Amino acid sequence: MKKLLLLFTFFSLKLTLFAQNTPVVDKEKLFDLYQTQRYAEAAQYLKGIYDNRPDDFKNLSQIGYCFLMAGNHVEAENFYSKAYVLQPKNLSILFSLGSISNKRGNTEKAKKYYGEIVQIDSTNFNVYKLLANLYPLPTDSMKLVYLLKANRINPSEGDVAADLAEVHATHQQYEKAYNVLDIAIKADSDNLILQRAKLPIANQLKRYSEVIASGEKLLKNGADAGVIKDVAKANYYTKKYQKAIDLFKLLEAAAMQNEATLYYTSLCYRALKNYPQAAAYTQKTIDEAISPNTSSYYSLLGLVYEENNQLSLANAAYKKGLQFKVAPALYYRLAVFYDTRLKQGKNALKYYTLYLKSKPNLIADKQEIKFTKDRIAQLNLTD
Incomplete structure (x- = not known):
């Protein structure tokens, strides 16, 4: 009887000590931090209480959530990753890790986590939508695969319908694009985004009325x-x-x-x-x-030809540029080209004169204007 009493006393003492060591959360304080959206403070508060308990899934995920809501993706990923080790098939953790990876620019990592969700739940609409968004180009084959899967699960969801229609239209599959949008619009007749998306496709199908x-x-x-x-x-x-x-x-x-x-x-x-x-x-x-910069491109091309001693090509490039835009810089370039490279004073004089008539910038082109006036005077003397 004495042994039984001693054993009972020992276990009672252990339970009392355990209860004393168990962290106690001030629920009112935590609720106030949540209500006022002070998630960073909430995360630090919980971290201070639970950080010495790395095997508690609930606490790890709660701290990860607080850091995520506070915008601290590094710490959020740290705690969610610890929770992931404990429960690798938890959908909430996988969604959170996928979202964090995507926000941090690591799309391959996001694809990995979302892919794991697909393995667990192949009928999850949200994960297919998220996976499709990881492929920005409408021509990407995987974007089409995931949009089709999402659309089959929920054909009335507007965002997926609009994206899928865009992909179909990119591949000139206008009838498919039209049908996808038509179903979604019937489910949400006030969705102006879907209605706008349908117009160019209906035009392609000659449904003008x-x-x-x-x-x-x-x-x-x-x-x-x-x-x-x-x-x-x-x-x-x-x-x-x-x-x-x-x-x-x-x-x-x-x-x-x-x-x-x-x-x-x-x-x-x-x-x-x-x-x-x-x-x-x-x-x-x-x-x-025609690009407004086309004449500048021909000016550059002429300069490259000139520097490579391809003088006939340089001359043609400069003059081609003038066909797109009468630019003072091109007149000046042609004048100097005829003056110094081809030694044709008469043509140089012509383009120097046209340069001044084209009204170059009096401040930015001050040196070129002075040089041009001096050369015109010199060339007129030689004539």
């Missing part, structure tokens, strides 16, 4: 440039040329025109037999298609 009807409704919610362009193109293809012109000019007024919109405007004027405007917009199309 649908584009006009849907597009005009969208335009009541704001003058979106993409919608205006698609509706204008649909009007052009249905031979409503003036209506198309009016829409294209809205883009021009907002400085949102591009080579394609100017081209279609020209086609509309041509169809209306307004040839002066057709010619004007064709010229605008050409100007839009």
